[in-house]
Amino acid sequence: MFGKKGILILLSVAALTVAAAHLALPRQEVARQPSNPSDKQVPPGFSDETYRVSVDLINVFCSVWHKDTGAFITNLTRDDFAIYEDNKRQEIKNFARETDLPLTIALLIDTSQSVAPKLKFEQEAAISFFHSVLRDRDRAALVEFDSGVTLVQDFTNDPNKMAKQIKTLRAAGGTALYDAIYLTCDEKLIREMGRKAMVILSDGEDQSSTRTFEEALEMALKAEATIYSISVNRGGFFGVGDTKNGDRIMKEFSEQTGGRSFFPFKVEELEEAFRHINQELRSQYSIGYLSSNPERNGAYRKVEIRIAEKGLRISHRRGYYAPSS
Template identity: 75%
Template sequence: FVTTLTKNNFTLYEDDKQQEIQNFSRETNLPLTIALLVDTSQSVAPKLKFEQEAATNFFYSVLQEKDRACLVEFDSGVTLVQDFTNDSNKLAKQIKTLRAAGGTALYDAIYHISDEKLIREMGRKAIVILSDGEDMSSKSTLQQALEMALRAEGIIYAISVNRGGFFGVGSSKEGDKILKQLAEETGGRVFVPFKVEELEDSFQQISKELRSQYNIGYFSSNKARDGGYRRVEIKVEEKGVGVRFRRGYYAPTS
């Protein structure tokens, strides 16, 4: 995370039209609200133990006293296993109860946790997904899941469990593509660990990125209150520096 950038280093566009940056600040050590979504479908049954270990390690590694996290499992349906808490021990205890069965309702899990939980929360919000990315059971579509995550201002980070050599089962390029799209559209990213030891580094990167961000605000030149999707692009004028950001938002309707 580069800490020396200023407002003048950034250029912001909405639907290809440059916008004037009105507010700019660097935020650090932010409290987090995290929803951890664990895929417990039959397709990941051989990887469930890894997922449980990864989920437990994630909470112990990332969660601080000022943070709140919930645990969601999804197979053919979506279940809130543990509501928001800052108690890692309580979350770890519930992780041990997870069992693999049924299909995969990834999109439903994202949609419901965004609509029923995250949209009501304030501050920095993240959805962390442990999955192979293959949805087979959702009533929601990929686009509907993305839209609801954007409306809830949730940043999606995904940890793929697809690597064949690591898990002893086949990998899914299509599943990884889905996870990548979900993450990138909301300003997050995908981690594809080849060995267990890489997980800790992934968790620390997620924590660091979520707690240390630049906050850029502007008043859109498009005054229409039509509920439409507005595509956002941010460019940084600094050699060797990349930027991740939420790719858009939905305009208000009233």
């Protein structure tokens, strides 16, 4: 349910695209979704049809780094990993190092009034990020959110188009973070194949959503989106204040989906967060397995990846929702 503002940038592999009429829209405001799902208003650029991909192979992307130096480890093999579902070891069917494969990246920027003093720095860092991360086989789309959510720029692989739209952003209104995550995943990311990441710049203090934290997280897991959150709350750079709840929410989204959270206190650290995300996205592994659980009941299943080598840390999504019959 896109209402008014929220930034979403989608870098995407050109597989499983939707109809062109849904993917090449000018900037438009979108009505927020009513509480009654049967009365849902579909925003421009988003389909009112439910789209799901049912596959038996479970793919889990992960990043591995040295616990002391933070350096990413990119030379591990299949035998270095073990994967478990609900505490039962699974047989790895597919394994790959995902260094240069296409990406779908969603960058959501909070443009609510509370982040107005920092918006300029967010814009500059986001523009630099796109110029460094966007490659020929990637694509990008842009959404902004405050009291609502707005699709600003749909899929493109042109960083200059993204930069032009990013510069137009203005701060106003409240914060509909959960709505932005839910709609981005449900109407965009879930349609894409391959690696999918969402980068969120927000203070994490949701005030305007009709969706809940739990609904947003569930949809992110169903879309297989890895969330990287960058806190821009009043306790961060250029500000003061107690924003533990907002930071906790941002961190939880990232941990559950296999991403990382960043809490910059100055502009240089904001830029460093984007550089770190760029590097991590090019240093991932893909592990695929066929679940030993044949039930198709839509239930949540816990996933854990273990590595034998000591001194290493790993991040990956904590679970997934089984397909329904």
